[in-house]
Amino acid sequence: FGTRTHKQIKQIAHELKRTQYSSTPMTVLSSRDHSCVHPEVAPHANRNERCKDLREGKDGRCHFYHNVHRMRDQWTLQGTHGLNQAWDIEELVSVGKRIRACAYYASRELMQTANIVFCPYNYLLDPLIRESMEINLEGQILVLDEAHNIEDCARESASYSLDQRSLNLCKEELESMISVKIRRAQHEPLRNFCYSLIKYVQDSLMSERGFESASKVWSGREVVAIFRTLGITPDTLSLLKNLAAVMEREEQVKEETVELPTISSASSTLLKSLFMVLDYLYRSDGSFADDYRVALQRSYTWSNQAPPDVPDANGFIVRRHRHRNTRVKMEVLSLSFWCLNPAVAFSDLNGRVHSIVLTSGTLSPMGSFSSELGVNFTVQLEANHVINKSQVWVGTVGAGPQGRKLHATFQHTETYAFQDEVGELLLHVCGAVSKGVLCFLPSYKMLEKLRDRWVNTGLWEKMESLKTVIAEPRRGPKGDFDELLQCYYDAIKSTGHRDGALLIAVCRGKVSEGLDFTDDNARAVVTIGIPFPNIKDLQVELKMKYNDQHCKTRGLLSGNRWYEIQAYRALNQALGRCIRHKNDWGALVLVDERYKNNPNKYITGLSKWVRQLVHHHDRTRTEAGPTRSPGLRSPERSSVRSILTNAPQHQNPPVQSATLTIILLNIYSFYFPDLKNDDKPPKTPVANANVQQVYPIFESSPVNPNFRKPIFKVKDNNSLPSVDINAKPSTSTIEDKMDTATDTVKIQNGGLTEVDGAEPQVQVSDDDDETIFFTPELFEGDENEGQESPQKVRDVTAIEEEREGEEEEEREGKERESKRRRLSRSKHKNNPATQGSIDSTSLVLNVRVNPLHDPGVLISLLCL
Template sequence: MTHCVQAMKRGESMLLESPTGTGKTICLLSAIVAWQRHITLHPEDRPDAAQPRAPQAAAEDGETLLTQADPQALVFFTSRTQKQIKQAMRELRRLRLSDTSVTMLGSKEHLCIHPKISKKPNRAEACDVLLKKGQCAYLMRLKRSLNQAALQTWQGEEAPANGDDAPSSTGANTLNLEGIMDMEDLLTVGRQKRCCPYYLSRELAKTAAIVFSPYQYILNPMIREATDIRLDGAVVILDEAHNVEEACTEAASVELSENSMDFIQTSLLPLSYPDHPLEPHQACKLIIHVIRRLLAFMTAFDAGKMSGDHRMRICVWADGLIGPALSEMGLDRPTFTNLQRAVALLHQLSAATPPRPARDSSGGGRHKAPAPAAAGALETLLDIVSSSSFLVLKHFIYASGAPGKRKRGPHGQWRWSIALWCLNPGVVFRPIAQMSHSILLASGTLTPMASFASELSHTFHHVVQAPHVIRPAQLWAGLISVGPRKLSLTAKYSDQQQHTFQDELGYAIGRIAQKIPQGVLVFLPSYHMLDTLVARWTVTGCMAALRQVKQVFQEQAGPGQAASMDALLSEYTSAACDPRSSGALLLCVYRGRLSEGIDFTDGMARGVIAVGIPYPNVHDRRGKEKRSYNDRNPALLSGSNYYECLAFRAYNQALGRCIRHRDDWGAMILLDGRLQSDQRRAKISLWIRGSLRTY
């Protein structure tokens, strides 16, 4: 906590690794509150850019918005998921604050309560359409009520008893919105007063002392701009920050397909005629011109001459080569800058003008707007290409096509996509660190920590690795390199395909599971390996032997598995914690849904068996280019060292599923002979490394 307060007071940055169960979150929150109270009592210590926010002027339509001038400096506390944010806000309530305003930011998917929009598959898109029509009664009611007196004592409205304007179901006519407003509170206010929780949270965030949000709201510059987040002089805390490098690269990467650009072009074509009533034709003509140039650029390559196979062909421009290639097509920086202005103009016209019937190119029908997802991808592409980072060797571009996306025809046809992949997360992180007063990255598993400074292009003034609070007797950690039949358990990719290895691993897991009570988690490098092992063990009888020891469950691959995952966890927990049962064994995958964000406390994980080392796919093209990029830049870790950092961070994350609080206990069994190397052992979390023994 001392390091946290010092970092905030001095305007410094910090890396904090503190194992789960050591009080990391409550420590960070306590430090925040202590610092805010200090600068309230000592204004001279306040950051220059964090002076009390001035009362906001009335909106253009005469509606008064929040007017409170907050005396406390702003803190953004971010985490990876809404569930983790909820847990952090629950911890904050334990401090029993009475003089600190706190709220959270969330998406429309989580905060929309409109009876029709909330049932749509894409709530954000449906909400935008309704807002442009000016037909959201929930937002209009919020605007009518949103002034300081109404927020402190919100008088109930009388409204028609039907439709969206029906009166609130509660009999209360006042509601206090001070203090901590989490998602449940925002939804409760919205339902009671029939107003929009999403826009209420954004208004509250303008004067709150602490704002909670998913960390994409801070890291993604487009989301930050859309939600009007200002970081000048603020303290930014990124909790669960072990994925921050990946999140930064994703925020600065984009892919746009030929189909999407075709659709944008078709949608804008009717708007490009000079007689269109909205008169945006010059902007539309420019956008269509650039899209046609991009399409020509993508399709100018013979797929037969590109690298790849029958499923995908790919052409890569590394470092600064893409700039000249685009310039030859007339797509230089001034063109993209003008294009950004054109897109901004269309946004303004779209927001200011409700939809209206108009003639299309065939003489009838309505003008159609581009698909929001495609338009958003185009805008991201423009931001990246026209930014200064585009010409300083931070990105590369590729074009590819796949037969699965061919149009109908006798021989099929390549469909192209254009992508900019960010290779340096510092492009995103550096501006955030420069704007904010202080930035703190925290997680239970930051080890290996060597990559953060170089990858994020930032020097951290404080680097802290906290010990665990458990006693040595509560953790048994062992490295085992051979199985019961004295065969190697080294899980290199070539070894994974051998039946002798698969059988030896099955015997080893069975023997270990007999010794560990209740629940045991087994982590494997890939879903392919998991499926291969299950198939082999089913044939040899090893799976039947495992089921004699414990009930066996298996993580399923693929998106859209939330409901089945909840059911799986419920069944596993019941079997693992049932005193009448011999326990349960859950087969999982590193980086899978079960490897982080789930609290396997007490009997849910008395043991973790870690098989192999989860190196990323060595043949992945994006990964290969990243390693090559690092090798060409001496300021960064070498490609191989960075590759190992990614692997061991995922490894430590999986091991951390065991031991979730100070009274918890369990065993960690590491099955791979390569971990006998001192260099690799040094990449295991410090609190585990001290207990690790080789057998």
């Protein structure tokens, strides 16, 4: 049973414990990072190397390793140590620490008698890890959970990248072995191979003019021909056997007291990986050669270095002052062997295993898996979601509280206007939603820009006054991330002055997949934009071209279609963090105007259960609220009610006093169907228009009885009528106003019934298709931090020309609109007839309700 992360393995083991098979023999395979219990190895940076030294050194006696027999069989583990039900790796490590036995090797020993073996699925796909962990898949039943990542994992398992520095170190280590005459017959061919590869890389640099700003790419066939010139042919793959001889310590060497030096684990891994790639390239008379591209890239990174110490005339080094470290620009040359076809790595499984089962909530379109993996899946199932439609609210938002359009493409996200509008919208959601809120961004680069902007403008502090705000770290030790995650959970359970927590994360990051945010841990998920891969990334570009080249002959998706699906699988995974079981409930907010402007293009990529519930919203208003801003720390924040309540599922909440807000008319008919007309709050005359401080919120038609407050307002077909603030209150009842509702749902017995199908009907123009279209201007992918990304040697594509043309048209349109507005304002100012008038297109009039009817309540009317 393979899944993506160890967190998911822990969840699976927990579910197995709840079944009647909880006592079945099992084991969990993991790395030393998760299972080593030795006090000297666990804190070490290179645990593999340190473990090897302790086990095989001259004095090397790892007592934990030699105590594996205490916990290496299922009966001892269940009967003696109390693991009589399904367990996770943390429980095994706890037992290992208690009895001073190695949990890492114990889990491998337990594999011999286990009926179920849990592991990350790269243990099953990567040939080097399979060999290292001694995993035999012959005749096994293979279950791969979270299989939407299988394609990427399979390509990565058959790929390898190295830099020139690592290759030079490997060559130097081999030369040192030869110089001291240690297994010279095995080391010399390997040294010569490294030397030839380094020389070819240097020759390529000399032959390519202007290589400083470019990359060079070879096809798999070209690389095979290059390696033939280096003396590497299918007949010389015996180097693999020589490598194995170098890596294996002979038994008599272990018994002797003399310690022989060996090459490092890093150099060993480099050579093994290179030969693994060569094995794929030469396999079956080069049938996989067309599936590879090899790229030589030059980039730069900055490092802190102290100036060198220079001796004086007498040879002494005197440091009068403490030197400051200087930032030095260093060149990085990388050689990447990229496999563009996941079927290459999957070919090791196909035909050997008994059955393969792929499971995921975001496999659609499932047809692509058969073509990409090269396996014919005869049985396919696409099930409905286990929840009721009333348990989730799904809406798209095209504009923020200030009315600015939210179009999260690269050129728009760089503007302060976009960043501020997103911040205000997120502040809104924090004030309306209780407990946990998750916000997902397309890239770490955008997260850093938004955080810096919000800190400078004070928005971050306002969010922190409402909720504990945590941002996903880009790098750092695993322990630091686990600590931040625990802070998030603790803040949600806390009963302090802040209501829950806000976790800002990144699609395809640590939070978006593999973590379980059940119940209050995620009552709302907000996604900003669409997480398209970086179209400027060389590997993405090569994969798209590869798919275009083979889409007809192999049945692959086209490059454009593949590019779109990568974005929506990441987006659907992020949306799935909210609803985790059949009784869970929450809200999904998709922020981008593209969803509403062209639903046939952007909604079709969403999961089926999300797509059926989407409502589009393109404007907001300021709703009644307390006279003090919720951004301030004050006890009055209790008046900011949550949209989400802890009311029992599928039950209408009790009648609430209408002293806080005036909402849409049909809200009352939905929430309080038994309330008589004369009991409903009457229309109150408006008093003097005293402007008061208000906070923004959204409004909508109701979708879920668990949502006490509306969120967004469905767009009306016609413009709003003008409002006469001096008119007498209307005596019409709420039922009289229901005919004007434009939502797609009707009220029936306090529930919801759909009208004319589950999805809103959308007119499709002649140019629109029911599929996802390629949108080259949408790239929010992250760039490499701290280094300059190499540019590709290629002509300007039609995609870039089209994007530049659209940007030019947009700039010209903005300039014309700006000139028209300045001219209009000038005429308006100089016209005496307009003195004292109000610009009706942007007026928000704040008035106070008659205190005789409802004292202290503040409403806001939008006048058009």
